Amino acid sequence: MINDIYSSKKVMADMEGFFEENGFLQLGDFLSENFEEFRKTLEEEKLLEIYEPLFCKKKMLDLKNIFKLELIKVIEFFKSKEFMNFVESITEFDLILSKFEVNVYSHKDFIILNDETPRNETISLIYDLSDEFSEFMGGMLTYTTKQEEVFYLEPAFNSLSLFYDPVEIMKYLKYLNNKCGDKKLVRIEMEFSITESNI
Incomplete structure (x- = not known):
C-alpha cells in the first residue's frame, strides 16, 4: 500500500538522515491505493462531535463502530506491523x-495551545487527506515553544508527516475561519511513545 518510491534503500537512508537532522519529515503521494475511497466513504459517516472549549472543537470517527471495508482497510494498515516497521526504520526509535x-x-474548528497540559516525548504522525487550504483560511497546525513558533504544517493530500515532539514543543490548530467555506481538513492522527530502551 505504501508507494513504491519509498521502498528503495537509498530513499530510506535519505529519509532517515533528514529526520535525524530536522526532527520532521513529510512524504508526498504516500499511499498507492485505497486513499480516495477512504476519504469518500468518510464523508458518508456520522462523526462524533468533540467540543471542549478550553482545548478543541472537531469531529472524530467512532473507531468502535466501523463497518465499511473502505475505512477498515486503511485504518488496519496504519495499525499494522508493516507500517510500524516503516516508521521505526525512519525514526530509529522503538515505538508503541x-x-x-x-x-x-x-469551519469554526480549532485546537488551543495549552502549556499546562502534561507532555511526554513522542513521535507524532499525520496522514493527510485534506482539501486544498491557504493560510488565510486558518487550519495551519503550528508547532511552538514558549518562546517562538518553530514549524507549521500545511495540508497536503495523500501525505504522511512525521514529527519528533520533545516535551518543550506544543502545538495548536489555527481557527478555521469563514474563508474556508465547506473545505475540510481530514487526517489520521497518531502518537507513538518512545520506549525506555531509547531513552
Whole structure:
C-alpha cells in the first residue's frame, strides 16, 4: 500500500538522515491505493462531535463502530506491523502506538495551545487527506515553544508527516475561519511513545 518510491534503500537512508537532522519529515503521494475511497466513504459517516472549549472543537470517527471495508482497510494498515516497521526504520526509535484518531476539521474548528497540559516525548504522525487550504483560511497546525513558533504544517493530500515532539514543543490548530467555506481538513492522527530502551 505504501508507494513504491519509498521502498528503495537509498530513499530510506535519505529519509532517515533528514529526520535525524530536522526532527520532521513529510512524504508526498504516500499511499498507492485505497486513499480516495477512504476519504469518500468518510464523508458518508456520522462523526462524533468533540467540543471542549478550553482545548478543541472537531469531529472524530467512532473507531468502535466501523463497518465499511473502505475505512477498515486503511485504518488496519496504519495499525499494522508493516507500517510500524516503516516508521521505526525512519525514526530509529522503538515505538508503541499510544493514540490513534481519525479527525475532521471544518469551519469554526480549532485546537488551543495549552502549556499546562502534561507532555511526554513522542513521535507524532499525520496522514493527510485534506482539501486544498491557504493560510488565510486558518487550519495551519503550528508547532511552538514558549518562546517562538518553530514549524507549521500545511495540508497536503495523500501525505504522511512525521514529527519528533520533545516535551518543550506544543502545538495548536489555527481557527478555521469563514474563508474556508465547506473545505475540510481530514487526517489520521497518531502518537507513538518512545520506549525506555531509547531513552
